[in-house]
Amino acid sequence: MDKLVVAGKTYASRLLVGTGKYKDFDETRRAIEASGAEIVTVAIRRTNIGQNADEPSLLEVLPPSKYTILPNTAGCYTAQDAVRTLRLARELLEGRALVKLEVLGDQQSLYPNMPETLAAAKTLVAEGFQVMAYCSDDPIMAKQLEELGCVAVMPLASLIGSGMGIINPWNLQIIIDRVQVPVLVDAGIGTASDAAIAMELGCDGVLMNTAIAKAKEPVRMARAMKLAVEAGREAFLAGRMAKKPYEASASSPQSGLIQKAG
Amino acid sequence: MSAPIRITLNGAPREFPAALTFHELLDNLELAGKRLAIERNGEIVPRSTFADSRLADGDYIEVVIAVGGG
Numbered sequence: 001m002d003k004l005v006v007a008g009k010t011y012a013s014r015l016l017v018g019t020g021k022y023k024d025f026d027e028t029r030r031a032i033e034a035s036g037a038e039i040v041t042v043a044i045r046r047t048n049i050g051q052n053a054d055e056p057s058l059l060e061v062l063p064p065s066k067y068t069i070l071p072n073t074a075g076c077y078t079a080q081d082a083v084r085t086l087r088l089a090r091e092l093l094e095g096r097a098l099v100k101l102e103v104l105g106d107q108q109s110l111y112p113n114m115p116e117t118l119a120a121a122k123t124l125v126a127e128g129f130q131v132m133a134y135c136s137d138d139p140i141m142a143k144q145l146e147e148l149g150c151v152a153v154m155p156l157a158s159l160i161g162s163g164m165g166i167i168n169p170w171n172l173q174i175i176i177d178r179v180q181v182p183v184l185v186d187a188g189i190g191t192a193s194d195a196a197i198a199m200e201l202g203c204d205g206v207l208m209n210t211a212i213a214k215a216k217e218p219v220r221m222a223r224a225m226k227l228a229v230e231a232g233r234e235a236f237l238a239g240r241m242a243k244k245p246y247e248a249s250a251s252s253p254q255s256g257l258i259q260k261a262g
Numbered sequence: 263m264s265a266p267i268r269i270t271l272n273g274a275p276r277e278f279p280a281a282l283t284f285h286e287l288l289d290n291l292e293l294a295g296k297r298l299a300i301e302r303n304g305e306i307v308p309r310s311t312f313a314d315s316r317l318a319d320g321d322y323i324e325v326v327i328a329v330g331g332g
Contacts, residue, residue, distance in 0.1 A: 043331025
């Protein structure tokens, strides 16, 4: 069977989804079920003291017994803050070490700050974390993250939440060709074809949030993404035909055509 | 141990009549039994120490949970 392997663990689904921006927890749960995702990202935030004591928590809706919970460092702009956040996450998740590292550069672009990302990755790997690193689509940066011991590299397709799709497939291709650990496109997917293209390029998986959560019908889009990732993966494995820009080739037999009557 | 203490809890000042254990703190905040993690002055407070470890005057405490995110 063709499965995704991250840090020695096997997953049937190559679609990873975020849990932000949904209308409510019920929509979150239904969309994630429809996506078929097994790995779901969460953010770590201060609890509201003295408020909503009886409200269900996200991890009651998405139990860690059923999903692989991937805590992120969204909102962190320094290696130090990212490391602190993930230490808290590991404590919160009873020692689970798989994490999504993202260290952002500025609030407008949410583009990754790679020097800080590399510094954080080094510390986290030394502390036993299994780091999936959000990164720029720079092949050298991706390679360095791999060399530091990250279990997956996750280059952006375009800016977080932009829905602009895959802006630089050539860079992604170089990363896929040169990096041995799984390569997952993270950020920028807008619709199903974007996810399919990522998979056709040979990505090992796709991580998305806004494309599903901000669709008019998130649950339906979640299903579309599931199918797109599966279709793209199958097409990659099948091996596409060669492109022949100047040469048509009929699919029907050239012989045996009926002749003019009489 | 019975003297009042002042701490900073998730960025806001708080006073307690005594140096509570972390267990007592969570009871006080109605957070007992929730899936959360605590940091004191930048260091993780392991769950296994909640019953015995006590707040100290001037502590910076962060209590965090998992929320929706991408």
